[in-house]
Amino acid sequence: MRPYFEAQAALVARLLGEEDRLAHALLLAGAPGVGKGRTGLALAQGLLCETPLAKRTGGMACGDCPGCHWFEAGNHPDFRPVALLAKDGKLAWEISIDQVRELEEFAALSAFRDGARVVLVDPAETLSVPAANALLKMLEEPGGRTWFILVTHRPDSLPATVRSRCRLVPVPSPEAAEQQRWLVAEAGVPPGDAARLVAWSGGAPLHARHLADPSNLTAYRRLLEAIASLPETGSVAVADTVAAAGVEQWYPLLQRWVSDLARVSAGASPRFFADSAPRLAQLRQRSSLAGLARASASLQRQATLLRHPLNPRLLLESSLELYLDAFRNRT
Template sequence: MSNEGSRESLAIAYAWQMTFWERLSQQHLDQKLPHALMLTGHKGIGKFHFAKALGYYQLCLSPVNHVACGRCKGCELNQAETHPDFFVLRPEGTSRVIKIDQVRRLTEFLAKTAQQGGKKVAVIEPVEALNVNAANALLKGLEEPSGNSSLILVSHVPSQVMATIRSRCQQIAFPLPSTEESLTWLTPLAVGQDPAYLLSCAGGAPLAARDLLSGDALEQRQALATGLLSLADNSRSALDLAAELQRGEALPVIESLMQWLQYGLKRQMTEGVAVGNPNEDKLLALIGSIPSAILYRFWDKMVAVKRQLLSSANPNKQLLLEELMMDWQAMCRQSSQVAQSRQQVMNGLL
């Protein structure tokens, strides 16, 4: 088994997480680890991985050098994902929401005595996926943890987490790893791909960049860039592109667009912002030429659409995408008209 395979199977913290690991593992040894932690930060940097590592470490019967030994009964059960004192709470199936029935099962788990005679550990990810009823049901477990229990909550967007939940946890904010750290980890995995481009697509998050290596996410992203350029030059209809996009997931479309908007705004302030793909770089040049006031209005729309998609309201994906593509085309058209007006004014002054 490769070193990376061992790292994944034992859930050892990543190199860029070691400062936090050293602190929390020492707190565990000193029996001062808070009963409820919330790990926050950008999606795709390994917070869930870290939470599992910390849970495995707490359940290890003979840790070595502040990590799970990988050989004791507790570690063997965790590697087989059958440890009776380790509970993972995530959305089930294709749902984006954690429901109250799932939290009730967690509450039952916490109320029982640890079967292996040690701690009980529960990991919740992402905690912002709790619907209102589920979040309220979780509060009691956070206020009055039964027995020797540890709860580790993972959040990609802590502002969307109920304030009463945040206040009952010690929050630890994970920064994005440095580009050098990310590329050192990613490059051996990115065979046949440009790791810098992958990292750029993932917004600097190394695990998200790694995930782009499987499936057709990269192809879909590049097709989206091509489609947006065709809307900008009016060679394609917004409804036609929306119909094509709705065959897949809407959220990656929103997230890619938001990332390009961010890069385009940076391009207005800093020369040379590029991602390393010809069509995407053309798109960034286009976005960079649009007046920032227009871009910010479109950004606000994107934020609202993303919030709808992440909610439990089950919005109409087709209508959202149609409206978004029409707004994009209208924004490009408006920007072109503004540019033409400015040029006419300049020509009149000359």
């Protein structure tokens, strides 16, 4: 398994090249939707690969040894992925302490295949506080060839105690041109659509791939139209339309919309929604740049609370109101 993008593949090859002195707890951090999880998997497989590094091509896992076969079949006995569990079709909000406790036995055993053992926690920012504390104990005393790989787009939201135990490894984002090529090759996106999808996704190619699916794109357009219809359409009516989407969908979209409107107000071109330039130009006349900057900052601050909103509908309406304030008070 290779990372999706070249700079990430180079990163994995570099880390594997220093395996002898590689920190046993790694925190892979980067922007959302750029392939961090895949990068973590490629690193895990590279550590578990049983072909000597000198005999592998490109510094990655060989893909051909027993370890690689186990890994790619999803049942390597010395690999433990820890992720959000799905229940009744919905993902849990957090990684629970029980999931981390299950690792304790794994970490205490010796490797089945006499090589490395790897735990991959993704997304690490969803570790509950007790889960993070339980993990911390294991990070403090990793066995010989045991590695913990934590993957996150929000390293700051991890407890400082966990962060300080890990080597921070920034995962690079691919260039827009590589993202577009990847969308065409990987997701079968028509070349003419790739640039727009990359822009809409805010430079997150995995999100862009999601949007390439026609039904997802339709849902996305509906969201965008609803948000663009503010303030003529009131926040309650817009919230009715938007509520069906998860917060992880509408929130970044609202943030990008506010950001683009602020850019247009400041005389720049929209970064995400070039197609909506006429509408943004209209709204520019009616909003204040200072108000948009305030809304943008408030949305950014509030984003840290999104993981588990107590009242999703209230969060939605209040977020829309934050934006609408920029139309009310034009100072």
